[in-house]
Amino acid sequence: MEIQNLNSAQPKNNLFSLPILFIIIILAVTSGFWVSRLFPATSTNPISGLPTSQKNQAVSADNISNASQLEVGKLYGNLEKEYKDTATGTLEKGNINGEGTHILSREGGLSQRVSLTSSAVDLDLFVGKKVEVKGQTNSSTKTGWLMDVGAIKIIE
Numbered sequence: 001m002e003i004q005n006l007n008s009a010q011p012k013n014n015l016f017s018l019p020i021l022f023i024i025i026i027l028a029v030t031s032g033f034w035v036s037r038l039f040p041a042t043s044t045n046p047i048s049g050l051p052t053s054q055k056n057q058a059v060s061a062d063n064i065s066n067a068s069q070l071e072v073g074k075l076y077g078n079l080e081k082e083y084k085d086t087a088t089g090t091l092e093k094g095n096i097n098g099e100g101t102h103i104l105s106r107e108g109g110l111s112q113r114v115s116l117t118s119s120a121v122d123l124d125l126f127v128g129k130k131v132e133v134k135g136q137t138n139s140s141t142k143t144g145w146l147m148d149v150g151a152i153k154i155i156e
Contacts, residue, residue: 015062
């Protein structure tokens with residue numbers, strides 16, 4: 001005669017239950033985020049925010065108090081990011097159909113003007129100068145070309 005096992009419940013392995021796995025994943029993601037913030041992969045210059053290898057190539061326009069301190073041929077702005085769009089012309093204050101804070105007048109007349117905005121460079125310092133701007137094109141229904149300027153160089 002065979003004796004039946006009256007305890008039909010099998011022992012559970014609670015080590016990898018769903019709530020514990022969820023907690024482990026949340027802790028891993030948050031600790032990874034904070035480690036990346038405390039120990040960045042590249043060293044930067046705390047004054048300009050640029051990598052130390054590029055600190056002689058560009059100057060933060062935030063440290064410039066007036067337009068007389070600007071030099072021809074020097075690049076001002078943020079070089080951490082590579083910008084694929086460039087344009088050359090004379091910088092003017094104003095907007096095109098309410099878009100932008102400044103206008104870049106280029107050769108070819110009114111149809112070739114670029115409406116500019118910038119959170120990286122104070123464009124007021126460069127008004128009236130012939131410049132080359134580097135930035136990112138944004139979509140607009142009010143102007144032909146709207147660019148967010150990241151870096152600017154005085155040509156003349």
